[in-house]
Amino acid sequence: MSPPEPASEHPTLTDGTVTLRPVSDDGVAGRFEIEVGDDVVGELGLQRLDPHTVELSWRLNEAVRKRGYATRALRTLVDWALTDTDDGGFGISRVQARVAADNTDALRLATRGGMSREGTQRVVPGTGDREETTEYVVFSRLATDPPLSDPSSFRSLLNAMLPRKRAIGQMLVRDPDGRVLLCQLTYKRDWDLPGGVVEVGENPKEAVAREVTEELGLTIDAGDLLITDWLPPWGGWDDALCLVFDGGTHAPAILAGMVTQVREIRTAEFCTLEQIDERCTDFTARRIRAALASPGSVFTESGR
Numbered sequence: 001m002s003p004p005e006p007a008s009e010h011p012t013l014t015d016g017t018v019t020l021r022p023v024s025d026d027g028v029a030g031r032f033e034i035e036v037g038d039d040v041v042g043e044l045g046l047q048r049l050d051p052h053t054v055e056l057s058w059r060l061n062e063a064v065r066k067r068g069y070a071t072r073a074l075r076t077l078v079d080w081a082l083t084d085t086d087d088g089g090f091g092i093s094r095v096q097a098r099v100a101a102d103n104t105d106a107l108r109l110a111t112r113g114g115m116s117r118e119g120t121q122r123v124v125p126g127t128g129d130r131e132e133t134t135e136y137v138v139f140s141r142l143a144t145d146p147p148l149s150d151p152s153s154f155r156s157l158l159n160a161m162l163p164r165k166r167a168i169g170q171m172l173v174r175d176p177d178g179r180v181l182l183c184q185l186t187y188k189r190d191w192d193l194p195g196g197v198v199e200v201g202e203n204p205k206e207a208v209a210r211e212v213t214e215e216l217g218l219t220i221d222a223g224d225l226l227i228t229d230w231l232p233p234w235g236g237w238d239d240a241l242c243l244v245f246d247g248g249t250h251a252p253a254i255l256a257g258m259v260t261q262v263r264e265i266r267t268a269e270f271c272t273l274e275q276i277d278e279r280c281t282d283f284t285a286r287r288i289r290a291a292l293a294s295p296g297s298v299f300t301e302s303g304r
Helices: 069-081 104-112 151-161 204-216 252-257 273-279 282-293
Strands: 019-025 029-036 039-050 053-060 094-100 116-122 135-142 166-174 180-185 195-197 225-231 240-249 265-271 298-301
Touching: 019 069, 029 069, 039 069, 053 069, 069 104, 094 104, 104 116, 104 135, 166 204, 166 282, 180 273, 195 204, 204 240, 204 265, 225 282, 240 282, 252 265, 265 273, 273 282, 282 298
Parallel strands: 053 094, 166 240, 225 298
Antiparallel strands: 019 029, 029 039, 039 053, 094 135, 116 135, 166 180, 166 195, 180 265, 225 240
16 A cells, blocks of 8 residues: 655644744655744755655754754654644655764754664765765654654663764683683784674673684683773774673683684684783783783773
């Protein structure tokens, strides 16, 4: 069943503080002036992408920014666009917006306006709305999303606004002589502790045990957290938190049952401190030494 055709004429919309007055409507695009009192303070645009979707754009006069007008205007227009035509709305099921990834104010506005962050879209410079833009963040709101007054909707918006940080789980496994289990990796020259990236929604303690099983074919439970090591941005990587868990002490014979994941691991062996210094990057060696010396959970930066 095809969606109903949106109304051919856009109404004037208001939330009691801002008024959106239509100034153009060609059935494919619409433009609204944002009025506060007797003043026009900006404009909003809707571009029809398909029968179900419109793309939202906006501009607000610099003199009236940070007063909440743009947030009110966005919410008013999005709510109307997603309202069924029988109830006086535009009858669209999806409103989206693309915001330049470096436009911090616009990113905040899209979220406060009730739109959820979906992901990023890369573009060749000069082919987007701005000459220098290389990446857009895509936002959307669906007709089926809960109203903004709903607590779950509010939490979702906050979650979309908050920063996200990569987490890495590693395991410190020792033998009775105090040597440390290290992996020789296929994708870099240096050696490292077993472990890997924590998946979205995954318990870090469970993640590191999973990684040890996947990479080495060994079943070792993760014990106490030894250190939390913050890794600043480096070599093209964003910053991350590395959580090193205690893997206990095991006889070297445990490696007889090792089955490495050949795509990532060349081999693994128990190494002395001298071998750790020779085979690992300086910050990995520092992290291992900090974990070995840790009486409990400690916070470090690149092992310091």
